[in-house]
Amino acid sequence: MPLQTPPLRGIHDDRGAKFTEFGGWDMPVEFDSIRTEHEAVRTDTGKFDVSHMGQIHVTGPDATTLMQRLTSNDVTRLDVGDSQYATITNEDGVIIDDTVVYRLPDGDGDRSDGSGDPTYLFVPNAGTDEATHERWISYRNDFDLEATVDNRTDEYAMFAVQGPSAPDLVEEATDESITDLSRFEAQYATIDGVDCWTARTGYTGEDGFELIVPWTEAERIWSLFDCQPCGLGARDTLRIEAGLLLAGQDFDHEDDPRNPYEAGIGFTVALDTEFVGRDALAAVDEEGVDEKLVGFQLIDRGVPRHGYDITTTESRVIGSVTSGTMSPSLEKPIGLGYVPVEYADPGTTLQVVVRGQSKKARVEPLPFIDTV
Protein backbone atom coordinates (compact mmCIF):
# COMPACT_ATOMS: atom_id res chain seq x y z
CA MET A 1 0.00 0.00 0.00
CA PRO A 2 1.43 3.41 -0.89
CA LEU A 3 2.31 5.63 2.01
CA GLN A 4 0.13 8.62 2.75
CA THR A 5 1.99 11.87 2.40
CA PRO A 6 1.65 14.98 4.52
CA PRO A 7 0.72 18.16 2.65
CA LEU A 8 4.24 19.50 2.97
CA ARG A 9 6.10 16.42 1.75
CA GLY A 10 7.73 18.41 -1.07
CA ILE A 11 8.63 21.38 1.14
CA HIS A 12 10.24 19.07 3.67
CA ASP A 13 12.17 17.29 0.94
CA ASP A 14 13.44 20.61 -0.43
CA ARG A 15 14.55 21.51 3.09
CA GLY A 16 16.69 18.35 3.18
CA ALA A 17 14.57 16.25 5.51
CA LYS A 18 15.06 12.52 5.88
CA PHE A 19 11.85 10.54 5.92
CA THR A 20 10.50 7.48 7.67
CA GLU A 21 7.33 5.42 7.51
CA PHE A 22 5.16 6.07 10.53
CA GLY A 23 1.63 4.71 10.89
CA GLY A 24 1.33 4.39 7.11
CA TRP A 25 2.58 7.93 6.49
CA ASP A 26 5.79 9.14 4.90
CA MET A 27 6.94 11.60 7.56
CA PRO A 28 10.08 13.68 8.13
CA VAL A 29 12.20 12.06 10.83
CA GLU A 30 15.05 14.54 10.85
CA PHE A 31 15.82 17.88 9.21
CA ASP A 32 19.20 18.92 10.57
CA SER A 33 20.04 16.74 13.53
CA ILE A 34 17.87 15.31 16.28
CA ARG A 35 20.06 17.00 18.86
CA THR A 36 19.77 20.40 17.17
CA GLU A 37 16.01 20.08 16.79
CA HIS A 38 15.55 18.80 20.33
CA GLU A 39 17.54 21.68 21.79
CA ALA A 40 15.61 24.22 19.74
CA VAL A 41 12.36 23.01 21.32
CA ARG A 42 13.78 22.97 24.86
CA THR A 43 15.36 26.43 24.61
CA ASP A 44 13.49 28.37 21.91
CA THR A 45 10.95 27.04 19.37
CA GLY A 46 10.57 24.19 16.95
CA LYS A 47 7.79 23.32 14.53
CA PHE A 48 6.59 19.82 13.71
CA ASP A 49 4.39 18.66 10.87
CA VAL A 50 2.13 16.18 12.65
CA SER A 51 -0.43 15.89 9.85
CA HIS A 52 -0.26 12.10 10.23
CA MET A 53 -2.34 12.44 13.39
CA GLY A 54 -6.00 11.61 12.78
CA GLN A 55 -8.78 14.16 13.00
CA ILE A 56 -12.31 12.99 13.67
CA HIS A 57 -15.21 15.36 13.97
CA VAL A 58 -18.33 14.44 15.94
CA THR A 59 -21.49 16.52 16.16
CA GLY A 60 -25.21 16.13 16.61
CA PRO A 61 -27.70 15.99 19.50
CA ASP A 62 -26.05 12.83 20.91
CA ALA A 63 -22.44 13.76 20.21
CA THR A 64 -21.67 14.12 23.92
CA THR A 65 -23.17 10.72 24.73
CA LEU A 66 -21.21 9.04 21.95
CA MET A 67 -17.93 10.63 23.03
CA GLN A 68 -18.66 9.76 26.64
CA ARG A 69 -19.20 6.09 25.82
CA LEU A 70 -16.06 5.72 23.73
CA THR A 71 -13.48 7.75 25.63
CA SER A 72 -12.37 7.18 29.21
CA ASN A 73 -12.42 10.77 30.43
CA ASP A 74 -15.48 12.91 31.20
CA VAL A 75 -16.33 15.01 28.16
CA THR A 76 -19.15 16.76 30.03
CA ARG A 77 -16.42 18.68 31.86
CA LEU A 78 -15.46 20.36 28.60
CA ASP A 79 -16.73 23.83 27.88
CA VAL A 80 -16.35 25.16 24.36
CA GLY A 81 -12.63 25.71 23.82
CA ASP A 82 -11.51 23.09 26.34
CA SER A 83 -9.70 19.89 25.62
CA GLN A 84 -8.74 16.80 27.57
CA TYR A 85 -6.40 13.85 27.27
CA ALA A 86 -8.27 10.54 27.20
CA THR A 87 -7.87 6.92 26.26
CA ILE A 88 -9.98 4.70 24.05
CA THR A 89 -10.30 1.33 25.77
CA ASN A 90 -11.83 -2.03 24.92
CA GLU A 91 -14.23 -4.01 27.14
CA ASP A 92 -11.26 -5.31 29.14
CA GLY A 93 -10.08 -1.79 29.90
CA VAL A 94 -7.07 -2.21 27.61
CA ILE A 95 -5.84 0.96 25.92
CA ILE A 96 -6.56 0.82 22.19
CA ASP A 97 -5.41 4.39 21.63
CA ASP A 98 -4.80 7.66 23.40
CA THR A 99 -6.24 10.91 22.14
CA VAL A 100 -6.97 14.56 22.83
CA VAL A 101 -10.64 15.53 22.68
CA TYR A 102 -11.43 19.16 21.84
CA ARG A 103 -14.81 20.80 22.32
CA LEU A 104 -15.36 23.01 19.29
CA PRO A 105 -17.89 25.83 19.18
CA ASP A 106 -21.34 24.30 19.18
CA GLY A 107 -22.87 23.96 15.78
CA ASP A 108 -21.10 23.17 12.60
CA GLY A 109 -17.62 23.45 14.03
CA ASP A 110 -16.68 26.58 12.17
CA ARG A 111 -16.20 29.90 13.90
CA SER A 112 -19.88 30.45 14.53
CA ASP A 113 -20.45 29.79 18.19
CA GLY A 114 -24.20 29.68 17.85
CA SER A 115 -26.59 27.43 19.63
CA GLY A 116 -26.12 24.31 17.53
CA ASP A 117 -25.35 20.79 18.61
CA PRO A 118 -22.33 19.99 20.75
CA THR A 119 -19.33 19.43 18.54
CA TYR A 120 -16.08 17.61 19.21
CA LEU A 121 -12.85 17.07 17.41
CA PHE A 122 -10.55 14.32 18.58
CA VAL A 123 -7.12 13.30 17.44
CA PRO A 124 -6.35 9.58 17.27
CA ASN A 125 -2.85 8.37 16.48
CA ALA A 126 -1.38 7.97 13.01
CA GLY A 127 -2.81 5.11 11.04
CA THR A 128 -5.69 4.49 13.44
CA ASP A 129 -8.13 7.08 12.11
CA GLU A 130 -10.06 4.72 9.83
CA ALA A 131 -10.49 2.03 12.47
CA THR A 132 -11.46 4.66 15.03
CA HIS A 133 -13.97 6.21 12.65
CA GLU A 134 -15.53 2.77 12.08
CA ARG A 135 -15.64 2.17 15.82
CA TRP A 136 -17.52 5.42 16.39
CA ILE A 137 -19.98 4.70 13.58
CA SER A 138 -20.54 1.15 14.82
CA TYR A 139 -21.29 2.23 18.40
CA ARG A 140 -23.42 5.10 17.25
CA ASN A 141 -25.55 2.66 15.28
CA ASP A 142 -25.66 0.05 18.05
CA PHE A 143 -26.73 2.62 20.61
CA ASP A 144 -29.06 4.30 18.12
CA LEU A 145 -27.53 7.71 18.74
CA GLU A 146 -28.02 10.76 16.61
CA ALA A 147 -24.55 11.98 15.75
CA THR A 148 -22.49 12.68 12.66
CA VAL A 149 -18.99 11.25 12.65
CA ASP A 150 -16.59 12.51 9.97
CA ASN A 151 -13.03 11.40 9.43
CA ARG A 152 -11.33 14.65 8.38
CA THR A 153 -7.75 13.46 8.55
CA ASP A 154 -7.26 14.22 4.86
CA GLU A 155 -8.83 17.67 5.12
CA TYR A 156 -6.63 19.17 7.79
CA ALA A 157 -2.93 19.49 8.39
CA MET A 158 -1.70 19.70 11.95
CA PHE A 159 1.37 21.57 13.13
CA ALA A 160 2.88 21.66 16.58
CA VAL A 161 4.81 24.82 17.42
CA GLN A 162 6.59 24.01 20.65
CA GLY A 163 9.08 25.54 23.03
CA PRO A 164 9.39 28.38 25.52
CA SER A 165 9.24 31.02 22.78
CA ALA A 166 6.44 29.28 20.85
CA PRO A 167 3.51 31.23 22.40
CA ASP A 168 5.05 34.55 21.33
CA LEU A 169 5.70 33.23 17.85
CA VAL A 170 2.11 32.02 17.47
CA GLU A 171 0.79 35.23 18.98
CA GLU A 172 2.62 37.24 16.32
CA ALA A 173 0.99 35.18 13.60
CA THR A 174 -2.60 35.35 14.83
CA ASP A 175 -5.03 38.24 14.52
CA GLU A 176 -6.56 37.36 17.88
CA SER A 177 -4.55 37.13 21.09
CA ILE A 178 -4.01 33.53 22.11
CA THR A 179 -1.51 33.82 24.97
CA ASP A 180 -4.27 34.08 27.58
CA LEU A 181 -5.26 30.51 26.80
CA SER A 182 -4.36 28.06 29.54
CA ARG A 183 -2.90 24.65 29.00
CA PHE A 184 -5.44 22.49 27.13
CA GLU A 185 -7.53 25.51 26.11
CA ALA A 186 -8.14 26.29 22.45
CA GLN A 187 -9.89 28.71 20.15
CA TYR A 188 -10.19 29.54 16.48
CA ALA A 189 -7.69 32.18 15.45
CA THR A 190 -7.04 33.82 12.12
CA ILE A 191 -3.60 33.27 10.68
CA ASP A 192 -2.97 35.08 7.40
CA GLY A 193 -6.68 35.09 6.70
CA VAL A 194 -7.15 31.41 7.49
CA ASP A 195 -9.26 30.03 10.35
CA CYS A 196 -7.05 27.73 12.40
CA TRP A 197 -7.98 25.75 15.49
CA THR A 198 -5.29 26.95 17.88
CA ALA A 199 -4.82 24.78 20.95
CA ARG A 200 -2.38 25.15 23.80
CA THR A 201 -1.48 21.49 23.63
CA GLY A 202 1.52 19.51 22.48
CA TYR A 203 3.51 16.40 23.16
CA THR A 204 7.01 17.63 23.90
CA GLY A 205 6.68 18.65 27.53
CA GLU A 206 7.08 22.28 26.49
CA ASP A 207 4.69 25.17 26.24
CA GLY A 208 3.31 25.76 22.77
CA PHE A 209 0.43 25.31 20.41
CA GLU A 210 -1.00 22.80 18.04
CA LEU A 211 -2.64 24.26 14.96
CA ILE A 212 -5.21 22.47 12.90
CA VAL A 213 -5.10 24.04 9.48
CA PRO A 214 -7.00 23.40 6.23
CA TRP A 215 -4.86 21.07 4.12
CA THR A 216 -4.90 23.48 1.18
CA GLU A 217 -3.46 26.31 3.30
CA ALA A 218 -0.84 24.19 5.02
CA GLU A 219 2.18 25.40 3.08
CA ARG A 220 1.43 29.08 3.66
CA ILE A 221 0.79 28.67 7.38
CA TRP A 222 3.84 26.43 7.93
CA SER A 223 6.08 28.96 6.24
CA LEU A 224 4.91 31.78 8.52
CA PHE A 225 6.67 30.26 11.52
CA ASP A 226 10.31 31.19 11.31
CA CYS A 227 11.83 28.56 13.56
CA GLN A 228 13.62 25.22 13.51
CA PRO A 229 11.70 22.52 11.62
CA CYS A 230 11.74 19.29 13.59
CA GLY A 231 11.10 15.68 12.67
CA LEU A 232 9.70 12.67 14.44
CA GLY A 233 13.14 11.80 15.79
CA ALA A 234 13.24 14.87 18.01
CA ARG A 235 9.57 14.44 18.86
CA ASP A 236 10.45 10.99 20.21
CA THR A 237 13.36 12.12 22.39
CA LEU A 238 11.31 15.08 23.69
CA ARG A 239 8.28 13.00 24.60
CA ILE A 240 10.35 10.31 26.35
CA GLU A 241 12.04 12.98 28.50
CA ALA A 242 8.56 14.29 29.32
CA GLY A 243 7.41 10.77 30.25
CA LEU A 244 4.74 10.76 27.54
CA LEU A 245 3.60 7.53 25.92
CA LEU A 246 4.00 6.45 22.32
CA ALA A 247 1.13 4.35 20.92
CA GLY A 248 2.24 1.00 19.55
CA GLN A 249 5.33 1.07 21.70
CA ASP A 250 4.48 2.01 25.29
CA PHE A 251 1.08 0.42 24.85
CA ASP A 252 -0.09 -1.92 22.12
CA HIS A 253 -3.46 -3.56 22.55
CA GLU A 254 -2.39 -6.57 20.51
CA ASP A 255 1.22 -7.21 21.48
CA ASP A 256 1.41 -5.72 24.97
CA PRO A 257 -2.08 -4.95 26.32
CA ARG A 258 -2.01 -2.36 29.08
CA ASN A 259 -4.63 -0.45 30.98
CA PRO A 260 -4.39 3.25 31.84
CA TYR A 261 -3.46 2.56 35.47
CA GLU A 262 -0.52 0.40 34.46
CA ALA A 263 0.53 3.04 31.94
CA GLY A 264 0.52 5.78 34.58
CA ILE A 265 -2.35 7.69 33.01
CA GLY A 266 -5.08 6.74 35.45
CA PHE A 267 -6.02 10.43 35.50
CA THR A 268 -7.66 9.89 32.10
CA VAL A 269 -10.19 7.47 33.64
CA ALA A 270 -13.46 8.96 34.90
CA LEU A 271 -15.08 6.00 36.64
CA ASP A 272 -18.24 8.00 37.34
CA THR A 273 -19.04 7.94 33.61
CA GLU A 274 -20.27 5.06 31.46
CA PHE A 275 -17.78 4.03 28.79
CA VAL A 276 -16.55 0.88 27.11
CA GLY A 277 -14.07 -0.68 29.52
CA ARG A 278 -15.34 1.21 32.55
CA ASP A 279 -16.30 -1.85 34.62
CA ALA A 280 -13.02 -3.61 33.97
CA LEU A 281 -11.13 -0.47 34.98
CA ALA A 282 -13.22 -0.04 38.12
CA ALA A 283 -12.07 -3.51 39.16
CA VAL A 284 -8.43 -2.61 38.45
CA ASP A 285 -8.83 0.60 40.42
CA GLU A 286 -10.20 -1.45 43.32
CA GLU A 287 -7.61 -4.21 43.23
CA GLY A 288 -4.56 -2.25 42.10
CA VAL A 289 -2.11 -3.18 39.38
CA ASP A 290 0.57 -5.86 39.34
CA GLU A 291 2.84 -3.97 36.97
CA LYS A 292 3.37 -0.36 36.08
CA LEU A 293 5.30 1.78 33.67
CA VAL A 294 8.48 3.24 35.12
CA GLY A 295 11.16 5.54 33.90
CA PHE A 296 14.75 4.48 34.37
CA GLN A 297 18.22 5.75 33.73
CA LEU A 298 20.97 3.45 32.57
CA ILE A 299 23.93 3.86 34.93
CA ASP A 300 26.34 1.78 32.86
CA ARG A 301 27.34 2.79 29.35
CA GLY A 302 24.86 1.85 26.63
CA VAL A 303 21.54 2.88 25.16
CA PRO A 304 18.27 1.13 26.10
CA ARG A 305 16.08 0.28 23.11
CA HIS A 306 12.56 -1.00 22.61
CA GLY A 307 12.37 -4.73 23.33
CA TYR A 308 15.46 -5.10 25.52
CA ASP A 309 14.88 -7.21 28.64
CA ILE A 310 14.65 -5.59 32.05
CA THR A 311 15.88 -7.86 34.84
CA THR A 312 16.40 -7.84 38.58
CA THR A 313 19.94 -7.53 39.89
CA GLU A 314 19.88 -11.35 40.00
CA SER A 315 19.23 -11.35 36.22
CA ARG A 316 15.62 -12.58 36.47
CA VAL A 317 13.65 -11.12 33.57
CA ILE A 318 10.80 -8.96 34.89
CA GLY A 319 9.89 -6.79 31.93
CA SER A 320 11.10 -5.15 28.77
CA VAL A 321 11.99 -1.69 27.56
CA THR A 322 9.11 -0.05 25.72
CA SER A 323 10.97 3.15 24.76
CA GLY A 324 14.57 4.21 25.20
CA THR A 325 17.03 6.76 23.95
CA MET A 326 20.05 8.81 24.80
CA SER A 327 18.47 11.89 26.33
CA PRO A 328 19.79 14.97 24.53
CA SER A 329 18.86 17.23 27.46
CA LEU A 330 20.22 15.06 30.26
CA GLU A 331 22.97 13.49 28.16
CA LYS A 332 22.11 10.21 29.84
CA PRO A 333 20.55 7.00 28.52
CA ILE A 334 16.93 6.83 29.64
CA GLY A 335 13.97 4.58 29.01
CA LEU A 336 10.48 3.45 29.89
CA GLY A 337 9.22 -0.04 30.62
CA TYR A 338 6.73 -2.08 32.62
CA VAL A 339 7.93 -3.83 35.78
CA PRO A 340 6.19 -5.47 38.76
CA VAL A 341 5.10 -2.80 41.25
CA GLU A 342 7.58 -4.01 43.85
CA TYR A 343 10.36 -2.83 41.51
CA ALA A 344 8.70 0.44 40.54
CA ASP A 345 9.83 2.79 43.29
CA PRO A 346 12.31 5.49 42.26
CA GLY A 347 15.79 4.53 43.33
CA THR A 348 15.26 0.80 42.73
CA THR A 349 18.21 -0.83 40.99
CA LEU A 350 17.43 -2.92 37.92
CA GLN A 351 19.35 -4.20 34.94
CA VAL A 352 18.77 -3.80 31.23
CA VAL A 353 20.20 -6.40 28.88
CA VAL A 354 21.96 -4.59 26.04
CA ARG A 355 23.13 -7.01 23.34
CA GLY A 356 23.60 -9.79 25.87
CA GLN A 357 25.29 -7.66 28.52
CA SER A 358 23.57 -6.64 31.75
CA LYS A 359 23.73 -2.91 32.34
CA LYS A 360 22.87 -1.34 35.67
CA ALA A 361 19.79 0.88 35.68
CA ARG A 362 17.96 2.94 38.30
CA VAL A 363 14.26 3.71 38.44
CA GLU A 364 13.68 7.45 38.16
CA PRO A 365 10.59 9.55 38.84
CA LEU A 366 8.66 10.63 35.75
CA PRO A 367 8.86 12.94 33.93
CA PHE A 368 12.62 12.89 33.52
CA ILE A 369 12.49 16.62 32.86
CA ASP A 370 10.17 19.08 34.53
CA THR A 371 8.79 21.44 31.96
CA VAL A 372 5.29 22.95 31.78
Place this chain on the structure above:
Amino acid sequence: MSFEIPDDRQYQESHEWAEETDGVVRVGITDFAQDELGDVVFVELPDEGDAVTQDEEFGVIESIKAVSDLYAPVSGEVVAINEALFDAPELVNDDPFGEGWMLEIDADDADELDALLSADEYEDQIA
Protein backbone atom coordinates in the same frame (compact mmCIF):
# COMPACT_ATOMS: atom_id res chain seq x y z
CA MET B 1 24.21 16.29 -0.90
CA SER B 2 27.84 15.51 -1.60
CA PHE B 3 29.99 13.66 0.87
CA GLU B 4 33.67 13.71 1.53
CA ILE B 5 35.41 10.57 0.19
CA PRO B 6 39.20 10.88 0.58
CA ASP B 7 41.10 8.89 -2.05
CA ASP B 8 43.96 7.98 0.29
CA ARG B 9 42.08 5.04 1.77
CA GLN B 10 39.75 2.17 0.90
CA TYR B 11 36.13 1.44 1.66
CA GLN B 12 33.73 -1.36 2.55
CA GLU B 13 30.22 -1.68 1.20
CA SER B 14 29.12 -1.50 4.85
CA HIS B 15 30.57 2.07 4.97
CA GLU B 16 33.78 1.61 6.96
CA TRP B 17 37.02 3.10 5.68
CA ALA B 18 40.47 1.53 6.01
CA GLU B 19 43.77 3.39 5.86
CA GLU B 20 46.89 1.24 5.85
CA THR B 21 50.32 2.35 7.12
CA ASP B 22 53.11 -0.22 7.38
CA GLY B 23 50.69 -3.10 7.86
CA VAL B 24 48.57 -1.32 10.48
CA VAL B 25 45.07 -0.48 9.30
CA ARG B 26 43.16 2.38 10.87
CA VAL B 27 39.38 2.05 10.63
CA GLY B 28 36.43 4.39 10.87
CA ILE B 29 33.10 5.04 9.19
CA THR B 30 32.49 7.31 6.25
CA ASP B 31 31.01 10.78 6.05
CA PHE B 32 27.99 9.29 4.28
CA ALA B 33 27.49 6.74 7.07
CA GLN B 34 27.70 9.29 9.88
CA ASP B 35 25.19 11.48 8.05
CA GLU B 36 22.80 8.57 7.62
CA LEU B 37 23.09 7.61 11.28
CA GLY B 38 22.63 11.13 12.64
CA ASP B 39 23.85 12.14 16.10
CA VAL B 40 26.21 9.40 17.29
CA VAL B 41 25.75 8.79 21.02
CA PHE B 42 27.59 5.54 21.70
CA VAL B 43 30.37 3.44 20.25
CA GLU B 44 31.16 -0.07 21.45
CA LEU B 45 34.66 -1.22 20.47
CA PRO B 46 36.77 -4.33 21.12
CA ASP B 47 39.68 -4.27 23.55
CA GLU B 48 43.28 -3.91 22.51
CA GLY B 49 44.68 -7.37 21.89
CA ASP B 50 41.40 -8.79 20.60
CA ALA B 51 41.37 -10.54 17.25
CA VAL B 52 39.04 -9.37 14.50
CA THR B 53 38.13 -11.06 11.25
CA GLN B 54 37.54 -9.48 7.87
CA ASP B 55 33.84 -8.82 7.18
CA GLU B 56 32.83 -9.82 10.71
CA GLU B 57 31.49 -7.50 13.39
CA PHE B 58 34.00 -5.76 15.58
CA GLY B 59 31.70 -3.34 17.35
CA VAL B 60 28.51 -1.33 17.39
CA ILE B 61 27.71 2.31 16.75
CA GLU B 62 24.53 3.91 18.01
CA SER B 63 22.98 7.19 17.07
CA ILE B 64 19.94 8.64 18.80
CA LYS B 65 17.73 6.91 16.27
CA ALA B 66 19.58 3.75 15.17
CA VAL B 67 21.93 0.92 16.09
CA SER B 68 24.43 -0.37 13.52
CA ASP B 69 27.09 -3.06 13.51
CA LEU B 70 30.64 -2.24 12.50
CA TYR B 71 32.57 -4.65 10.25
CA ALA B 72 36.29 -5.23 10.11
CA PRO B 73 37.96 -4.47 6.77
CA VAL B 74 40.85 -6.86 7.50
CA SER B 75 41.69 -9.69 9.88
CA GLY B 76 44.24 -9.15 12.61
CA GLU B 77 44.90 -7.97 16.12
CA VAL B 78 43.49 -4.76 17.54
CA VAL B 79 46.49 -2.67 18.54
CA ALA B 80 44.73 0.60 19.37
CA ILE B 81 41.25 1.90 19.98
CA ASN B 82 40.13 5.51 20.00
CA GLU B 83 39.13 5.87 23.64
CA ALA B 84 38.19 9.52 23.03
CA LEU B 85 34.98 8.23 21.45
CA PHE B 86 33.75 6.89 24.79
CA ASP B 87 33.43 10.40 26.16
CA ALA B 88 32.90 12.22 22.87
CA PRO B 89 31.13 9.92 20.39
CA GLU B 90 30.11 13.02 18.44
CA LEU B 91 33.67 13.07 17.03
CA VAL B 92 32.38 10.50 14.54
CA ASN B 93 29.94 13.11 13.22
CA ASP B 94 32.34 16.00 13.41
CA ASP B 95 35.39 14.38 11.82
CA PRO B 96 34.66 10.86 10.57
CA PHE B 97 37.93 10.50 8.64
CA GLY B 98 40.10 12.10 11.32
CA GLU B 99 39.41 12.43 15.04
CA GLY B 100 36.45 10.05 14.70
CA TRP B 101 38.61 7.01 13.84
CA MET B 102 37.74 3.87 15.79
CA LEU B 103 40.53 1.33 15.92
CA GLU B 104 43.81 0.15 14.45
CA ILE B 105 44.37 -3.42 13.36
CA ASP B 106 47.75 -5.07 12.88
CA ALA B 107 46.72 -6.90 9.72
CA ASP B 108 47.47 -10.60 9.37
CA ASP B 109 47.51 -10.16 5.60
CA ALA B 110 47.43 -6.64 4.18
CA ASP B 111 46.50 -8.14 0.80
CA GLU B 112 42.98 -8.52 2.20
CA LEU B 113 42.64 -4.81 1.53
CA ASP B 114 42.58 -5.60 -2.19
CA ALA B 115 39.01 -6.78 -1.77
CA LEU B 116 37.88 -3.30 -0.65
CA LEU B 117 36.47 -0.50 -2.78
CA SER B 118 38.42 2.47 -4.07
CA ALA B 119 37.13 5.97 -3.39
CA ASP B 120 35.61 6.09 -6.88
CA GLU B 121 33.93 2.72 -6.49
CA TYR B 122 32.54 3.74 -3.11
CA GLU B 123 31.28 7.02 -4.53
CA ASP B 124 29.39 5.02 -7.17
CA GLN B 125 27.90 2.82 -4.47
CA ILE B 126 26.41 5.70 -2.50
CA ALA B 127 25.36 7.71 -5.54
